[in-house]
Amino acid sequence: MNRALRYATVGVIAASLLAGGSAAAFAAPQDVHTAKPAAAAAPAAASLTAKASVNSVKAWQEFRISGVAKGIKAGTNVTVQQKQGKKWVSLPAKAPVNKSGAYSVRVKLGIKGANQLRIAAGNTVSPVVAVTVR
Template sequence: MIVTKRHSLRIAAVAVLGAASVALAGTATAASPAATPAAHSLPAAVAHQTAAVKATITAKPSVSSVGAWKLFRVTGKTTGLKPGSKVTLQQKQHGKWVSLPATVTTARDGSYSLGVKLGLKGKNDLRTFSGNVVSPVFQVTVR
C-alpha cells in the first residue's frame, strides 16, 4: 500500500509541476501571488490556454513569375486545423475572390503542397483558405 501511495503522489507531483511549467512558459502575467491559480486548477487553466489557439495558414509560391499554363507549386503550413483539412487556392478576379479548382488536403503535420497552373496574364493576387482561415495574399506574375 505504501509503494502504491508514494507512486501516485509522485505522479501527481510531476503532473502539477509539468502543468505549472507549461503555464509559466505561456504569456500569462500575474500582478500578485493571489492572482496565480491554485495547484488543483492548473491542468484546467492549461487546457483552456491550448483550446484558445488561433488557427493560421501560410502560403508561399515556388516562383514569383511564370509562363501561362506552366506548373508551379504553392506550399504552406497550417496550425490549429485538423490533419486532412481541405486547402483551396483563391484568385482575385475583378475585385472578388474566386476559388480555383486547385485543392489539396493537409498532411499530419499541417503542411501542404499544391500544384497550380494559371492562364490570366499579369500580376495575380492569390491566397489559400481552409474553412474560415485565410492566408496572407501573395502575388505571382503570369507572362
C-alpha cells in the same frame, strides 16, 4: 437543538459578519454533482502560411504554393483562391493538410499579368502571394 445553543450560534455568526467575515463562509455547501464544469481553454486560432515556388510563370505553366496550417485538422483540404476584380474566387486547386500541418498545392494560371493568390481553409486564409503570368 436547544434554544441556548441556537442563540449562541446566531451570535457567533452575527459577530463574524460584523467583524468583516464573509457570508459565503457560512453558506451551505454546493452539491459537486450539479456544479457546472469549468470551461475548456479556447483552441488556438487557426492560421495559414503560403509561399509560391516561383514569382513568374508562362501561361498554364504549373507551379506550387506550399505552406503550413496551424490549428487546422490533418486531412482538411486547403484551396487556392485568386482575386478577380474585388472578389476572391476559389480555383479547382486543392490539397490536404498532412499530419505535421504542411501542404503543397499544384497550380496553373492562364490570366496574364499580376495575380494575387491566397490559400483558404474554411474561414481561415493565408497572406496574399503574388505570381506574374507572362
